[in-house]
Amino acid sequence: MKVGVIGCGFFAQNHLAAWQAIKEVNLVAVCDQQRQLAEAAKTRFRAHQAYNEAEEMLANEDLDFVDIITTPASHRSLVELTARYGKHVICQKPLAPTMKDAKAMVDTCKLAGVTLMVHENFRWQGIIQKAKQMINSGKIGDPFLAQISFRTGYNVYSNQPYLAADERLVLYDMGTHIFDLVRFYMGEVSSLYAQTHQVNPDIQGEDAATVLLRHMEGTSVAAMNYVSEVEHDEFIQIPLRIEGSRGSLEIRRDYQLNVVSNKQLTSYHVPPTNYSLGSSLGGAIMESVVNIQRHWVECLNTNSEPHTSGADNLKTLELVFGSYESAENNIVYHI
Amino acid sequence: MKVGVIGCGFFAQNHLAAWQAIKEVNLVAVCDQQRQLAEAAKTRFRAHQAYNEAEEMLANEDLDFVDIITTPASHRSLVELTARYGKHVICQKPLAPTMKDAKAMVDTCKLAGVTLMVHENFRWQGIIQKAKQMINSGKIGDPFLAQISFRTGYNVYSNQPYLAADERLVLYDMGTHIFDLVRFYMGEVSSLYAQTHQVNPDIQGEDAATVLLRHMEGTSVAAMNYVSEVEHDEFIQIPLRIEGSRGSLEIRRDYQLNVVSNKQLTSYHVPPTNYSLGSSLGGAIMESVVNIQRHWVECLNTNSEPHTSGADNLKTLELVFGSYESAENNIVYHI
Structure with missing residues (x-):
């Protein structure tokens, strides 16, 4: 499975490390508005390509799903963009700044036929x-x-x-x-x-x-x-x-x-x-991040709904x- | 100071033991509807007299205050009886089964010019x-x-x-x-x-x-x-x-x-x-019971209001x- 990661900041390091640990997943591309963060992640986690513009990544890469680790205010536009490209999508918590945004995101993904999971790792x-x-x-x-x-x-x-x-x-x-x-x-x-x-x-x-x-x-x-x-x-x-x-x-x-x-x-x-x-946050966080990302892969493989959809x-x-x-x-x- | 105790059941044993430990207080009389409980308390704590009727005790004895350790439903009538005899009064918690009863008890004691303390020992x-x-x-x-x-x-x-x-x-x-x-x-x-x-x-x-x-x-x-x-x-x-x-x-x-x-x-x-x-309840309970009863004695001596009046x-x-x-x-x- 090919993943593209959007957001290469602090907590994204855990997601990226977990993708690297999950053999079934291939880290194809990383993206961050700050190009140096994307480049650093590309190097550290051996991604194939680095981007600083999400739509460019989605247009260029043949991805199976996208993993979004950005600030909450940007979640809706990025999830909806990903859905438009027909890609399954993981989004960090909190899903959105308002219930209205969150519901719209759920509806959009449903209409687009893509699976949406919130990365509730605890x-x-x-x-x-x-x-x-x-x-x-x-x-x-x-x-x-x-x-x-x-x-x-x-x-x-x-x-x-x-x-x-x-x-x-x-x-x-x-x-x-x-x-x-x-x-x-x-x-x-x-x-x-x-x-x-x-x-x-x-x-x-x-x-x-x-x-x-x-x-x-x-x-x-x-x-x-x-x-x-x-x-x-x-x-x-x-x-x-x-x-x-x-x-x-x-x-x-x-x-x-x-x-x-x-x-x-x-x-x-x-x-x-x-x-x-x-x-940097300790073993329990890393364990939970690996586990939820493994759960996601299993859900995609079996076409079932993630626990924290x-x-x-x-x-x-x-x-x-x-x-x-x-x-x-x-x-x-x-x- | 001369105390009469009304109620000689389970928790009263702690009150009685504490009165015995407070040198300034003289356990004049004990009272319980079940005469054998009053007699047992009289013997165990060397009270002068045992009663099975509260008003009889109040009429016969020259008390400085009364300590009531009975079930909550009986508190109002016993506190008001004590107030009629012009005696300061300690009452076990909960003070009364309704706010109306509790307020009436506070008012009655105030009008009678007697101090009322709830035995909040914790x-x-x-x-x-x-x-x-x-x-x-x-x-x-x-x-x-x-x-x-x-x-x-x-x-x-x-x-x-x-x-x-x-x-x-x-x-x-x-x-x-x-x-x-x-x-x-x-x-x-x-x-x-x-x-x-x-x-x-x-x-x-x-x-x-x-x-x-x-x-x-x-x-x-x-x-x-x-x-x-x-x-x-x-x-x-x-x-x-x-x-x-x-x-x-x-x-x-x-x-x-x-x-x-x-x-x-x-x-x-x-x-x-x-x-x-x-x-039987352990040292922390006994300590708190002795302390609140000492506080009561000090309040009477200094004519000040108990913390848990x-x-x-x-x-x-x-x-x-x-x-x-x-x-x-x-x-x-x-x-």
Whole structure:
């Protein structure tokens, strides 16, 4: 399969490394508005061609699919361009700055007969998957409460300076991941209530958010911020605890998964598969990126819908935008 | 000071032991509808007299104050009876089954010129107080998020069988404590949103509740249940974490208080003062009971208002009843 990658910035390095690790995929072309980034990626990941204009790449290359890793504001035009060329497309999260844009992108891809997947990688961490298997196996009974947090003092602004200028920050940038996880574990959401704070005075958006979600069955709490000074920073390793009618499970740091089932504790150590691909963000991120990209290849091979297809991701995005509406108006947002 | 105690059941044993430990207080009389409980308390704690009728005790004894440890439904009549006799009064939590009752009790005591304190003991644990001092000293900057939980598999129904029949369970019985703590740390609440679940099929009320509270400054999350099977049961030792603009603090099990301030971690070990008074619930409970009862004596001596006076506790109770209203109607409750 031949892939063309659009966007060769910070996080794209992980995508590119993962494509290199997936034997079935051939990195045909890379593209970035900043030509030197495209050239650097071409060299580093041995792509055949570098472009600084997406349409030129699409017109010149015989691609099977395109992988877009650009800032959210550019997603719609790039996805729609790719769909016009009849290519399947992966798009980074958050899919779009508005629900209207996101829905239009999903519709466009459907009409064009191309598959759209949002690159929601968090659920593809090995330990996250293992916890899901535990729940599916009935070990903890029926889950009634999930608590998940992502509290970090990691300087997200150094790698992605545009984040400091975003009026919508942590719910938009991180909430997409966290809400995908609560849906993964607890199923669909019927309503939610959110509160936000701006703690760091030097940015434009909210850097702390806490959301209480009502699922068809059960409750979840998502607490996230980019302003933490805590003993154990939660960047990448996402602490999670889920309680059920017959037990509970907890993901702790150092890839520890503790499961209490019928009053018996079992501890699992589930470190990420190390791909030695030099991700600056650590093994769990690289593992999840490789896994979701492998899933994508399998979906194309079997003509099946990706777990986090565009249509699926609309449900996650609604939780993001619903949270803003809830926090701004101090109301319960109903899905 | 001469105290008469009304109610000699399960939790009263802690009150009685604490009165015995406070030299300034003389345990004059004990009273319980079940005479054998009153007689047992008289013997165990060397009271002068045992009664099975509260008014008889009030008429016969020259008391300085009365300490009521009975089921909530009986609180109003007993507090009002005590006020009619012109005695200061301590009442166990929850103060009353309705806001109307609670307000009437506060008004009655005010008119009678007697002091009313609700026995909200949790905030009097040494480690809880130490954490508050850390916040007051500015170590973590301005707090923006408090997360507190109380998840237990402890069989609360064995010592207090009436709990299994209560249509209002964990928010009413435990939420009073937890909401007192969030007010203690984060100040007054302006609105809240709650979700409840009944997990145990053999009881009448909700045994799991999660509440997101909006404070004048900051947010708190209170998660409580009586149905947990977790690795470390949280009965008595209440995990708490608070994040601020310049650091964070966390109360962990084994009385560990970890404070991160300006990126420096300091760990404190704050075990409860051991009064060797044989509380079946452990040292932290006994410590907090002794501390609040000492506070009460000091308030009477200095003619000052107890921290958790009846009037103060109306604010906590409103969070309890507001949470039920929020959960039942899936709305934000505004204070």
